[in-house]
Amino acid sequence: MTLVKTHIGRRAFIKNSGLAGGGLLLGFSFLNSCKPKQAEAVAAGIEMPKEWFEINGYLKIGDNGVVTIMSPNPEIGQNVKTSMPMIVAEELDVDWKDVLVEQAPLNTDIFTRQLAGGSQSIRASWAGLRMAGATARHMLVAAAAEVWQVPADEITTDAGKLYHKTSDRTMGFGEVASAASELEVPEEVALKDVKDFKIIGTSRKNVDGQKIVTGKPLFGLDIQKEGMLIAMTVHPPAFGLKLKSFDGAEAKKMPGIKDVFTIKTFKDDYTKSAFDNSAFTDLIVVVGNTTWETMNAKKAVKVEWEESPDADEKMQIFGREMKVRFPAGLESTRIHKTAMADKSKVKQNVVRKDGDPEAMFKKAAKIIERSYSCPFLAHNCMEPMNFFADVTDDMAVLKGPIQTPEIMEKSVSERLGLPVEKVDIQMSRMGGGFGRRLYGHFLTEAGVISQRVKAPVKLVYTREDDMTMGIYRPSYEAYYRAALDENNNLIAFHVRAGGIPESPLAANRFPAGAVDHYLAEDWSIDSNITVGAFRAPRSNFIAGAEQSFLDEVAEEAGKDPIEFRLELLKRAQENPVGENNDYEADRYAGVLELVKEKAKWGQEQSGVHRGVSAYFCHNSYVAQVLDMVLENEHPIVQKVTAAIDCGIVINPDAATNLAEGGAVDGIGHAMYSAMSFKDGVPEQNNFDRYRLIRHSEAPKEIETHFVQNNIDPTGLGEPPFPPIMGALANALYKATGQRHYHQPFISEKQIIG
Numbered sequence: 001m002t003l004v005k006t007h008i009g010r011r012a013f014i015k016n017s018g019l020a021g022g023g024l025l026l027g028f029s030f031l032n033s034c035k036p037k038q039a040e041a042v043a044a045g046i047e048m049p050k051e052w053f054e055i056n057g058y059l060k061i062g063d064n065g066v067v068t069i070m071s072p073n074p075e076i077g078q079n080v081k082t083s084m085p086m087i088v089a090e091e092l093d094v095d096w097k098d099v100l101v102e103q104a105p106l107n108t109d110i111f112t113r114q115l116a117g118g119s120q121s122i123r124a125s126w127a128g129l130r131m132a133g134a135t136a137r138h139m140l141v142a143a144a145a146e147v148w149q150v151p152a153d154e155i156t157t158d159a160g161k162l163y164h165k166t167s168d169r170t171m172g173f174g175e176v177a178s179a180a181s182e183l184e185v186p187e188e189v190a191l192k193d194v195k196d197f198k199i200i201g202t203s204r205k206n207v208d209g210q211k212i213v214t215g216k217p218l219f220g221l222d223i224q225k226e227g228m229l230i231a232m233t234v235h236p237p238a239f240g241l242k243l244k245s246f247d248g249a250e251a252k253k254m255p256g257i258k259d260v261f262t263i264k265t266f267k268d269d270y271t272k273s274a275f276d277n278s279a280f281t282d283l284i285v286v287v288g289n290t291t292w293e294t295m296n297a298k299k300a301v302k303v304e305w306e307e308s309p310d311a312d313e314k315m316q317i318f319g320r321e322m323k324v325r326f327p328a329g330l331e332s333t334r335i336h337k338t339a340m341a342d343k344s345k346v347k348q349n350v351v352r353k354d355g356d357p358e359a360m361f362k363k364a365a366k367i368i369e370r371s372y373s374c375p376f377l378a379h380n381c382m383e384p385m386n387f388f389a390d391v392t393d394d395m396a397v398l399k400g401p402i403q404t405p406e407i408m409e410k411s412v413s414e415r416l417g418l419p420v421e422k423v424d425i426q427m428s429r430m431g432g433g434f435g436r437r438l439y440g441h442f443l444t445e446a447g448v449i450s451q452r453v454k455a456p457v458k459l460v461y462t463r464e465d466d467m468t469m470g471i472y473r474p475s476y477e478a479y480y481r482a483a484l485d486e487n488n489n490l491i492a493f494h495v496r497a498g499g500i501p502e503s504p505l506a507a508n509r510f511p512a513g514a515v516d517h518y519l520a521e522d523w524s525i526d527s528n529i530t531v532g533a534f535r536a537p538r539s540n541f542i543a544g545a546e547q548s549f550l551d552e553v554a555e556e557a558g559k560d561p562i563e564f565r566l567e568l569l570k571r572a573q574e575n576p577v578g579e580n581n582d583y584e585a586d587r588y589a590g591v592l593e594l595v596k597e598k599a600k601w602g603q604e605q606s607g608v609h610r611g612v613s614a615y616f617c618h619n620s621y622v623a624q625v626l627d628m629v630l631e632n633e634h635p636i637v638q639k640v641t642a643a644i645d646c647g648i649v650i651n652p653d654a655a656t657n658l659a660e661g662g663a664v665d666g667i668g669h670a671m672y673s674a675m676s677f678k679d680g681v682p683e684q685n686n687f688d689r690y691r692l693i694r695h696s697e698a699p700k701e702i703e704t705h706f707v708q709n710n711i712d713p714t715g716l717g718e719p720p721f722p723p724i725m726g727a728l729a730n731a732l733y734k735a736t737g738q739r740h741y742h743q744p745f746i747s748e749k750q751i752i753g
Contacts, residue, residue, distance in 0.1 A: 475499055478505075547726025588614065611726070626699075
């Protein structure tokens with residue numbers, strides 16, 4: 001049992017008179033101090049706390065013992081709406097069947113980091129959520145001790161009840177909640193030992209599961225409000241174009257259409273945040289009564305476009321103001337490929353250098369050189385971008401699927417000219433995100449449109465809008481070299497990686513630290529095609545390329561691919577090169593050892609072709625073995641075995657789902673998906689031309705194993721995604737004899753019917 005300081009001000013705990021019979025309402029802030037203005041606090045009769053402990057969650061206990069736990073972060077399918085309350089409930093020591101879960105409102109005075117991104121929700125909230133439950137439990141115990149007139153350390157809790165075994169007395173949490181709310185907040189509380197967990201580490205059903213399968217209105221597209229209009233936008237057909245003029249007269253005459261006009265999403269002098277990224281900010285808007293009427297009217301708008309000039313956009317990127325270059329011109333994939341190949345051939349910016357790699361390559365007995373590339377990718381969330389907005393002179397109420405509500409609150413406030421406290425962004429459940437909904441320009445667009453028409457509106461993107469307005473996974477290329485000596489030992493390693501418009505290179509990741517002579521270079525090419533985070537940013541390409549290359553090096557060295565990696569990791573563990581390696585070699589090796597055991601590596605069955613891959617990103621380690629068979633010369637993914645070290649697993653079923661989804665998603669994108677451009681025009685604008693994985697192409701079986709340890713939870717939404725691409729490429733080679741270097745793999749050879 002660990003004693004920890006609470007640092008919670010008294011006013012963090014407020015008696016909720018609205019609860020029947022009196023209850024206990026606990027409010028907490030996380031990551032940043034809650035700082036209400038002094039004047040406002042005095043006016044409201046609130047005593048300012050000396051210090052707030054940084055906790056993330058609300059907790060209500062009714063007189064009947066039912067507990068409502070608020071889940072503060074956006075729910076994007078990663079199941080945090082179940083997992084985060086499980087952490088609070090564990091430390092509170094309540095029976096999970098007595099817990100109700102609600103989506104918390106956006107409230108930057110109480111919560112911070114109310115966003116879904118970077119696989120950080122559980123990791124960042126772990127300590128705070130535990131503290132929330134433990135502090136409440138401590139106060140309930142203290143209140144029971146006063147009622148029973150016994151020492152608090154003689155009272156135990158279990159499943160929402162308090163016990164004094166000496167006098168054989170029992171009391172429910174609800175019976176003492178009101179009294180607990182009157183007590184002082186403790187200076188320190190005890191957290192449970194991991195071995196005593198009863199809820200954490202057990203599988204619990206998704207709290208929204210029944211609502212989802214029965215079609216209850218949970219998503220942004222489900223929102224319906226009295227007097228609500230439907231809004232759609234018309235944007236340039238090509239990156240590098242902007243609006244010159246338009247004629248909406250014919251569209252205005254069509255049934256159900258209220259207006260056609262233009263908006264500017266962001267003002268010209270506005271410094272965008274990292275999540276205001278958008279290619280087209282001058283848009284034509286069509287507003288009508290229904291989706292169908294508005295969609296048809298869009299087609300009747302006559303528009304003239306013109307080329308955009310070079311532009312340097314001011315952006316605030318995580319506290320740093322910088323300019324982002326958007327060059328003029330209509331870009332094409334064919335030209336991109338040539339430019340990237342040229343960059344890979346010449347020396348670029350050196351990011352890391354250990355030893356003397358140039359000398360080692362000159363004396364090498366054998367050199368292996370390979371290049372890998374991938375295209376732009378669209379996120380293609382099943383629920384296209386949408387948002388509801390009702391903006392008046394006094395208030396802006398917005399609701400919909402957004403991964404960054406806290407950040408967008410500030411953007412909307414500035415654009416609409418309303419103070420932040422007059423902006424209410426409400427979170428709906430999201431029908432997919434994968435990073436696309438980090439960028440909330442569509443939320444701002446909805447607000448501007450509602451303010452213009454003075455009515456509530458729901459902005460809806462068509463699938464074509466969603467796929468052609470940008471925020472793509474960048475296009476990348478990586479060039480690798482490895483030098484072997486006469487004994488087939490790896491003596492030098494070189495990676496030169498870049499992309500449009502960013503590099504995927506993570507210079508301090510494996511095999512950095514495992515090779516005496518190591519060189520990493522990066523480069524980038526400016527583009528007017530807008531890009532952003534895509535599930536496991538940068539790692540989603542570089543992992544597959546690196547792991548494919550390591551397999552080739554292992555083959556040239558005459559070594560088993562797993563043993564080759566373990567040999568390098570042993571070096572990194574026992575005698576690492578450099579001091580900036582960003583992985584723990586023992587944990588990295590641990591997942592390889594586990595997947596080797598669980599997949600029965602080395603005991604291959606006849607006709608089964610296996611590929612292995614392992615990678616570290618988002619603070620977690622994943623190793624995967626992919627088994628492939630050939631049926632009539634047609635490759636079939638028979639099984640994926642995964643080993644994952646993500647620290648303590650909160651909800652095993654949910655964690656397994658994330659691992660399975662990452663594997664399926666990664667196989668699909670590596671094999672089939674691509675977004676290409678011709679004269680600035682996206683060549684894929686719907687699913688008839690943009691290939692996604694189909695049910696029949698998914699692995700027939702996925703088996704997931706988690707490393708059992710007591711390390712605080714790390715990321716899981718993204719880490720299973722990147723390495724599977726390398727395992728797929730390595731299995732394809734074993735099955736077909738062909739190496740694959742350029743995604744999507746289907747473009748290199750028609751291996752899939």
